[in-house]
Amino acid sequence: MTKEKQTLIYENKLASIEDIRGFQLEGQAKISFPNGRMRMENALDPNLGQMANYVFWCPEEFPGDIQVEWDFWPVKEPGLSMMFFAAAGMKGEDLFDPILNERYGQYEQYTHGDIRTLHIAYFRRRYPEERSFHICNLRKSSGFHLVAQGADPIPNVEDCMPPYHLMLRKQGAKVHFAINELPILEWEDDGRSLGPILGSGKIGFRQMAPLIAEYANLQVYRLDEDGTTRKI
Numbered sequence: 446m447t448k449e450k451q452t453l454i455y456e457n458k459l460a461s462i463e464d465i466r467g468f469q470l471e472g473q474a475k476i477s478f479p480n481g482r483m484r485m486e487n488a489l490d491p492n493l494g495q496m497a498n499y500v501f502w503c504p505e506e507f508p509g510d511i512q513v514e515w516d517f518w519p520v521k522e523p524g525l526s527m528m529f530f531a532a533a534g535m536k537g538e539d540l541f542d543p544i545l546n547e548r549y550g551q552y553e554q555y556t557h558g559d560i561r562t563l564h565i566a567y568f569r570r571r572y573p574e575e576r577s578f579h580i581c582n583l584r585k586s587s588g589f590h591l592v593a594q595g596a597d598p599i600p601n602v603e604d605c606m607p608p609y610h611l612m613l614r615k616q617g618a619k620v621h622f623a624i625n626e627l628p629i630l631e632w633e634d635d636g637r638s639l640g641p642i643l644g645s646g647k648i649g650f651r652q653m654a655p656l657i658a659e660y661a662n663l664q665v666y667r668l669d670e671d672g673t674t675r676k677i
Contacts, residue, residue, distance in 0.1 A: 455505055455665040459483040459515075465501075469541060472499025472550020474652070482518065482661035487654035497654035499550035500529065502540065502647055503663070509644035510616050510668040516608035516661045517568070522601065524656020525571045528613060529555070532562035533646035535587065540647045550651075556586045561643060564651070565613060565622055567629075568599055571653050576601075581629050583620060590639050595622070595630030608661065616668050618642045 457464050460481050470476070473488040489497040513530060534545050540560065548554040555562060566582045569575040579597035584590055599609055614621040618634040636642045650660060 452667045453664060454511075454667045455503075455507070455663070457503070457663045459661045459663055467504040469502040469504060470499060471502070471548045472496075474499040474501065476501070480518075480659060482516075482659045484520070484657065484659045485650065485652050486521075486657040487652070489654065491654035493654075495551040495553070496549070498552065498652065500548070500555070500649045500651045502529075502532075502649035504541075504647075505665075506539065506647060507645060507665055508667060509646075512612065512614045512666040512668055513648060513664070514610065514612045514666075515663045517599075517611055518607040518609075518659035518661075519568055519570075519599065519602050519605055519656070520659060521655070521657040522570045523572075523576065524568075524658075525566055525575070525651075525653035526568040526656065526658055527564050527566045527651035527653075528611075529562050529564045529647075529649040529651060530613060530615060531643040531646040532560060532649065533643075535559050535561050555651075556584070556589045558587070560587070561640070562586050562646065563615070563620065563643060567597065567611065567622070567624070568656075568658070569597065570601070570656065581622065583622065583630055583632055585634070585639050585643075588639065592634070592639070593620070593630045593632035595628075597629070598624055598627060614668070 475486045477484045487497045491497045581595045581597045583593040612623045620632045622629045634642050
């Protein structure tokens with residue numbers, strides 16, 4: 446898949462405070478740009494558990510068939526990074542519709558609340574079992590449905606050579622995730638056992654305290670119906 450065949454519909458360098466105007470933070474976090482890229486870290490004591498975690502939503506509404514790319518720098522462990530996508534209300538409401546329950550970054554609000562979403566956890570270093578065996582998890586919500594797993598090639602922070610380029614593709618029922626062009630996992634939703642196939646919605650960055658990580662060069666491409674990207 447070449448860049449020449451892609452239709453870019455959103456691009457954000459995530460390089461300064463101006464780049465995140467309109468983004469929505471759920472929970473409490475420190476957002477800064479010490480290296481010309483977006484750094485996220487918890488504002489609350491990690492001993493508070495889920496209360497110290499947060500989600501940072503891009504305000505754009507994206508179609509159901511997209512490819513999302515971004516660069517990732519893990520800075521300090523432990524913790525966890527995640528990307529939500531195809532996020533909307535259970536009845537298709539805009540994710541920020543005031544009719545929906547308020548959310549404060551606590552995971553259960555996203556897995557067992559009144560929204561539906563897919564989410565990929567790709568840098569899982571929060572708990573000892575995650576640090577001893579690195580994997581990526583793809584889940585579907587509402588519910589806590591683990592639908593696919595793959596090996597995580599990103600080493601511990603002390604051995605990292607970032608940035609790591611992450612690519613997430615959702616085309617109809619199919620989801621594909623890669624790191625530095627290395628395929629990590631694939632999954633196809635049957636549209637029945639875990640509810641209907643998800644469509645349009647929002648994307649958002651989630652972190653679990655006390656991880657510190659940086660992000661840059663967020664790009665979203667629209668996909669054609671045949672699974673290829675559309676030429677401009």
